[in-house]
Amino acid sequence: MDIDDLEPRKTKPALKDLSALGVAELKDYIAKLEAEISRARAAIAAKEAQKNAAEAFFRKPS
Numbered sequence: 001m002d003i004d005d006l007e008p009r010k011t012k013p014a015l016k017d018l019s020a021l022g023v024a025e026l027k028d029y030i031a032k033l034e035a036e037i038s039r040a041r042a043a044i045a046a047k048e049a050q051k052n053a054a055e056a057f058f059r060k061p062s
Contacts, residue, residue, distance in 0.1 A: 018026065 016029070018029075021029065
């Protein structure tokens with residue numbers, strides 16, 4: 001038995017039914033998604049900065 005067999009399978013989240021939402025609700029939904037995108041971009045930038053700092057620390061002087 002492989003250890004991966006013990007882990008639960010990750011499924012893709014179902015898409016939200018947009019047909020049931022009004023215009024104001026759709027705009028609110030977009031605003032929430034854009035906020036989440038900004039949060040993800042900030043996390044990426046922080047991780048890249050950390051990686052670059054580590055690479056600079058361990059880089060051999062020329």
